[in-house]
Amino acid sequence: MSTAESPDGVILVVRVGNFDEIGRRYGPQWADTLLQSMAWIVHSSVRHGDLVARVASDEIGIYLPNATMENVNKICERIRTRVYETTFIAGQERQISVTVRFGGTRVGDQSAFQALSEAANSAALAEEEAGPLLFRELFS
Template sequence: MATLGTLGCAVGAIALVYVLSLLVPDRQFWVELTIVASLTVAVIFPLQLALRLRNEALRDMQKELQHALHHNPVTGTLRANAFAASVEHAIDRRRLSTAENPDGVMLVLRISNFDEIGRRYGPQWADTLLQSIVQIVHSCVRYGDLVARLSSDELGIYLPGTATENARDFCERIRARIDETTFTAGQEHHLSVTVRLGGTRVGDQSDFQALREAANHDALAEEEAGPLLFRELFS
């Protein structure tokens, strides 16, 4: 782009010299043409290049800033506010669309002993554990599913167009992969990780806080009742 801009300026300068040569025919046209073109390239190209590099740096900085505003720095997942806005927007869009299934499921995953691990081994190992679990979740979700860190020990997962039965299978896959994974704090300490999963069908509800509370209710009930529970909210 800098080269094209420089060429454009050079062509404009050459055209101007040509017009002047027609008005003043005794002047040495080709000498002036060469001098003007050379000066234009020598001066304009560095300016054009610097301007393009500055604009690209500003765009990259804006992208990094937007990413930092919407994503958790530890997990790389969405922040709670960005997740809530994205879920409500996706629900409203799918409800108005005739080509997309309006159904969906809102899940929460809670690490029951997250605070205990942080106190015993240090917050850095608790964060490492959370990052590992996020990787497991990402390996199970589809393109278009949303994952967020809602609190220190809580992840939110939105599965658009997913039936309750499929969401239950999804949760069992996550649970199985967590059970198969060996989590360690350093090279000596093996971490015993306990997670609870709960969810609710979206249905006609689009209020994020109500969906989160319903999913959390099932995550807490799972600890008492054993199997994964789903409560259909406003069905």
């Protein structure tokens, strides 16, 4: 096994960076529809056997078993590209710009899910503060 590979995997958090703004402007029902669309994009971007779930109002969690950093980077790039290429429409045919942020943490044998989720979320917030970069290895 390479040093970049985890025996258990990686948990990623994908956050819609401007979710609250979209919800305020177009309403909570459209924001929920947006996150459903995001879940489809994420699900279609991961490997067979990876798990995708909504973990918060503006977050989608992904469990990537036996993932290398190369796998993680490719998946993040695929998701970011598909979001960029997707036209999101709300209301009276108004096109909406959607941003995504990524955070991740390695999964260890004794790790508690809450701690992992918080670490991944912190990494996503750090990316948001640092600007729109590809996935960074900000593991706790």
